Amino acid sequence: MSQRTERRGIHVDQSELLCKKGCGYYGNAAWQGLCSKCWREEYQKDRQRQIQEDWALAEKLQREEEAAYVSTHSSSQTQPPHSHSQPSLATFSKFEEKKTNEKTRKVTTVKKFFSPSSRTAPKKESHEGKTPSPSITRQSSIETDRVSRDFVDFLKTLQKQAGREIHKQSRAFIESMGNKRDLGVEELSECAQDFYQNMSDRLMNHYKGSSEKVDRVMDQVEKYIMTRLYKSVFCPETTDDEKKDLATQHRIRALHWVTIQMLCVPVDEEIPEVSDSVVKAITDIIEMDSKRVPRDKLACITSCSKHIFNAIRVTKNEPASADDFLPTLIFIVLKANPPRLQSNIQYITRFCIPSRLMTGEDGYYFTNLCCAVAFIEKLDAQSLNLSPEDFERYMSGLASPRRPDDPAAWPQTGSNINPVVSQIHQNQSILSNLEKRQQQVIEEANSLQTELAEWQDSVAREVQEILERYPLEIKPRASAIDAENVENDRLPPPLQPQVFAG
Numbered sequence: 001m002s003q004r005t006e007r008r009g010i011h012v013d014q015s016e017l018l019c020k021k022g023c024g025y026y027g028n029a030a031w032q033g034l035c036s037k038c039w040r041e042e043y044q045k046d047r048q049r050q051i052q053e054d055w056a057l058a059e060k061l062q063r064e065e066e067a068a069y070v071s072t073h074s075s076s077q078t079q080p081p082h083s084h085s086q087p088s089l090a091t092f093s094k095f096e097e098k099k100t101n102e103k104t105r106k107v108t109t110v111k112k113f114f115s116p117s118s119r120t121a122p123k124k125e126s127h128e129g130k131t132p133s134p135s136i137t138r139q140s141s142i143e144t145d146r147v148s149r150d151f152v153d154f155l156k157t158l159q160k161q162a163g164r165e166i167h168k169q170s171r172a173f174i175e176s177m178g179n180k181r182d183l184g185v186e187e188l189s190e191c192a193q194d195f196y197q198n199m200s201d202r203l204m205n206h207y208k209g210s211s212e213k214v215d216r217v218m219d220q221v222e223k224y225i226m227t228r229l230y231k232s233v234f235c236p237e238t239t240d241d242e243k244k245d246l247a248t249q250h251r252i253r254a255l256h257w258v259t260i261q262m263l264c265v266p267v268d269e270e271i272p273e274v275s276d277s278v279v280k281a282i283t284d285i286i287e288m289d290s291k292r293v294p295r296d297k298l299a300c301i302t303s304c305s306k307h308i309f310n311a312i313r314v315t316k317n318e319p320a321s322a323d324d325f326l327p328t329l330i331f332i333v334l335k336a337n338p339p340r341l342q343s344n345i346q347y348i349t350r351f352c353i354p355s356r357l358m359t360g361e362d363g364y365y366f367t368n369l370c371c372a373v374a375f376i377e378k379l380d381a382q383s384l385n386l387s388p389e390d391f392e393r394y395m396s397g398l399a400s401p402r403r404p405d406d407p408a409a410w411p412q413t414g415s416n417i418n419p420v421v422s423q424i425h426q427n428q429s430i431l432s433n434l435e436k437r438q439q440q441v442i443e444e445a446n447s448l449q450t451e452l453a454e455w456q457d458s459v460a461r462e463v464q465e466i467l468e469r470y471p472l473e474i475k476p477r478a479s480a481i482d483a484e485n486v487e488n489d490r491l492p493p494p495l496q497p498q499v500f501a502g
Helices: 035-077 086-114 134-156 161-176 185-206 211-233 243-255 273-291 294-316 322-336 342-353 354-360 358-377 388-396 419-469
Strands: none
Touching: 134 161, 134 211, 161 185, 161 211, 185 211, 185 342, 185 354, 211 294, 211 342, 243 342, 243 358, 273 294, 273 322, 294 322, 294 342, 294 354, 294 358, 322 358, 342 358, 354 358
16 A cells, blocks of 8 residues: 555544533633633632732731841840940941841832733833834724724614613723733733623623624624724734744744645645635635734634635535544645734634634634644644654755655655755746647637638628629719709799688
8 A cells, every 4th residue: 555545634533622621612722722711710710829829928928027027126125235336236227228128129029929910021112113104003093983983883773771881881991901001911801801791791681681682792892892902902012922923934834845645635726616715715814814803803714614615525526524624724724824823813812702712613613723723833744644854854945745746656755856946846837838828829819810811801802792793883863853944934823822801
């Protein structure tokens, strides 16, 4: 059996996509395999435990400080009278200064324990390099104004009191988030999730359990607040999201040599419909970065996934399975190399309405995307059924796999072809095909031009033959009645009607 037929492919059990606590919702790699609900519970427990540990440490430092102060004060009172000389006073003064400095340092340390920003990375000092251009700022302002008007128009369709309350709560939340710029992004995410939960509970009570109406209102609320807060919460400077983006992009570029056959992707790009679906899937996953609202970013992921399923269905001529979807999604991500992929995933994870990630097709496709990114980060020789030596040579660029149109054994283990040279050969092949097609188009155009000229000559000959067969005779113009009757010019005038008076 050949090596190509022995490939196992990439398989992920569907149970691995669910929350590790067994609640039945979709998990997320960013939440350590938990769903948003279970992750919030764990996060709050860890937060409470951290606060308790900080209080315990603060109390311990306070007791140590009080014990040191009492011990020093009692020892100074038991000294003999002659010890109150000038050197002793100087020594005690130095000790008091040292004790005050130590106390100030400890108090500052204790305050840092309770400061939310102490667990976040320091902000960059200079913001000049990241100042957006006037055109980008103007475009974002126009989009923000448009979303605000759409939100107000939507609220007008609701009951007057309910619309005012929703608008009031949303504006208050945006203002409160603006006053919390010193908090870490996880704390801001927690505030957003609390707002979503409280708003959803109020709407559920107002609409008496109508989930469809609640979801419709929550979609508009999310669109309004996240469009307004996008610049301050997407890829903030207090996180390492940008560093992860660069690492992921570098990793995908290093894996440029991975082919469809290595991933066992059941897609045949030679089929026009399949090739069109692949291009649309790549476009959707790249377009995700241009969206501001988490729901719109999820819509791009869902659209990309549906195009992938269509490509698999057309290739196999049967419905696609989940085992075929994940390898194809990995191939699409490798081929697209989406901009700021990690930042977009983290943004959706932190600020999307949690129910949307826990259930439904959006949650399923998003979970698969997270799995695909995690697989790319851990991709090794065993995953591609390659030897470690070949994998390292391909990653370093010292060699490249044999091109898929080569009938020889695959992959080529003894090849020393540089990727640049391989790309040149591929480009030359494409240019050669384009040259042949261009020559064919030119020949057909010349043939059409010759046919048109011959048709024009044949029409002219037929017209000439008809003119010769049936010559045109021009007859003289007919004269007017009585035009030559000169002798009768004295005829009486015509009768005129007369009126008789009776």
